[in-house]
Amino acid sequence: MANVREYLRSRTKRTREGRNINYKERIRSHKLSIFYRSVLGIALAIAVAVMIIVSWKNREYEESVIINSIPITRVEGSIYLSFGNHILTYSKDGANCMDSKGQVLWNQTYEMQNPMVDMNGSVVGIGDYNGRTIYVMNTSGRIGEITTNLPIRKFSVSANGVVAVVLDDSRVTRIHLYDTSGNVLVESETTMDRSGYPLDISISPNGELLAISYLYVDSGILKSSIAFHNFGEVGQNLSADRFVSGYDYQGTVVPYIHFMNSNTAFAVSDDRVMFFAGSQKPLSAAENLLSVKVQGVFYNEEYVGLVFLNTEGDGKYRLNIYDDSGSLITSKGFDMEYTNIVFHKDEFIIYSDVEYSVYNIHGTERFREQFDEIVYLFVPQEKSNRFLIMTQNAMRVMEMK
Numbered sequence: 001m002a003n004v005r006e007y008l009r010s011r012t013k014r015t016r017e018g019r020n021i022n023y024k025e026r027i028r029s030h031k032l033s034i035f036y037r038s039v040l041g042i043a044l045a046i047a048v049a050v051m052i053i054v055s056w057k058n059r060e061y062e063e064s065v066i067i068n069s070i071p072i073t074r075v076e077g078s079i080y081l082s083f084g085n086h087i088l089t090y091s092k093d094g095a096n097c098m099d100s101k102g103q104v105l106w107n108q109t110y111e112m113q114n115p116m117v118d119m120n121g122s123v124v125g126i127g128d129y130n131g132r133t134i135y136v137m138n139t140s141g142r143i144g145e146i147t148t149n150l151p152i153r154k155f156s157v158s159a160n161g162v163v164a165v166v167l168d169d170s171r172v173t174r175i176h177l178y179d180t181s182g183n184v185l186v187e188s189e190t191t192m193d194r195s196g197y198p199l200d201i202s203i204s205p206n207g208e209l210l211a212i213s214y215l216y217v218d219s220g221i222l223k224s225s226i227a228f229h230n231f232g233e234v235g236q237n238l239s240a241d242r243f244v245s246g247y248d249y250q251g252t253v254v255p256y257i258h259f260m261n262s263n264t265a266f267a268v269s270d271d272r273v274m275f276f277a278g279s280q281k282p283l284s285a286a287e288n289l290l291s292v293k294v295q296g297v298f299y300n301e302e303y304v305g306l307v308f309l310n311t312e313g314d315g316k317y318r319l320n321i322y323d324d325s326g327s328l329i330t331s332k333g334f335d336m337e338y339t340n341i342v343f344h345k346d347e348f349i350i351y352s353d354v355e356y357s358v359y360n361i362h363g364t365e366r367f368r369e370q371f372d373e374i375v376y377l378f379v380p381q382e383k384s385n386r387f388l389i390m391t392q393n394a395m396r397v398m399e400m401k
Contacts, residue, residue: 113128173189249272
């Protein structure tokens with residue numbers, strides 16, 4: 001009888017243990033099922049979101065409508081430029097700034113034979129080639145005026161109003177930095193024998209880095225060099241000219257150098273495009289050799305676009321687009337006799353005074369249309385399907401649908 005009771009207790013214990021194990025397995029299986037369903041749900045949500053984003057970026061528009069029009073009067077010979085969220089108009093006789101409602105915020109009169117303009121964010125410098133005055137303005141008005149005692153050849157303005165100026169002094173060329181009060185911050189000089197002639201200069205948005213492209217002849221061989229100078233805290237511990245890095249190029253001319261942002265600069269020569277990275281000591285980051293002469297250079301803080309005559313047959317021109325690391329991301333053929341190419345977010349717009357085309361950054365055309373009047377400026381707005389258009393008699397807001 002004792003054996004029977006022991007047998008029954010043992011069997012009951014095994015049954016309970018079996019039930020406990022089965023119950024735990026069922027809980028574990030249920031939890032795994034919930035986990036897998038959650039993962040699948042998240043994956044599906046991500047896939048749907050990606051599809052929506054891709055679909056939106058590749059969306060093609062069917063029409064455009066003018067949603068607002070403000071009468072203005074364009075002075076013959078004046079030029080429109082996008083100036084932050086405003087419009088800059090300048091000519092030989094003066095400049096003014098308008099907001100998006102057509103209200104004139106400021107007006108600066110002057111007399112210049114060959115006005116030059118350099119813009120950095122919401123700061124602009126306006127000076128005369130061979131002149132001796134540079135006006136520094138922001139969207140609120142004049143913030144500085146620089147007067148030189150030597151003819152101005154080139155200048156570059158930073159986003160905080162510091163201006164780098166190339167001055168001609170007969171046998172030497174001087175490069176000075178000025179603050180908005182007209183005070184000289186830095187003075188330097190160069191000769192063809194020592195450094196070469198400065199073809200182009202660019203100052204970084206924060207005013208700390210200066211890039212200079214020089215052309216010189218060494219033992220009868222044409223050479224170019226790019227020099228970077230640091231006028232921030234890092235440069236204070238270096239030589240008097242604050243030189244931090246430089247690169248030499250044999251047998252090529254580098255007429256164009258510019259800072260995309262405070263960390264990246266690019267330069268264009270007759271046989272390559274170069275990218276430099278670093279907020280203190282810019283280093284060579286990438287080089288792309290070019291087999292065809294560059295026809296135009298366009299850029300913003302993220303992208304650089306170079307236009308060439310097309311040799312591949314899918315349009316008269318070819319636009320190569322590079323990101324700020326120097327990687328080629330798009331090569332697009334087109335036929336339009338363009339006046340400008342504008343980058344905005346992940347789009348680019350090619351336009352002339354009579355037509356325009358809107359593409360995503362990878363070259364898919366989203367919309368193409370002819371204007372019904374001559375257009376002098378075509379400016380993307382914050383809303384990606386909306387544009388500000390400057391014509392002879394009006395400022396118009398256009399929306400694509």
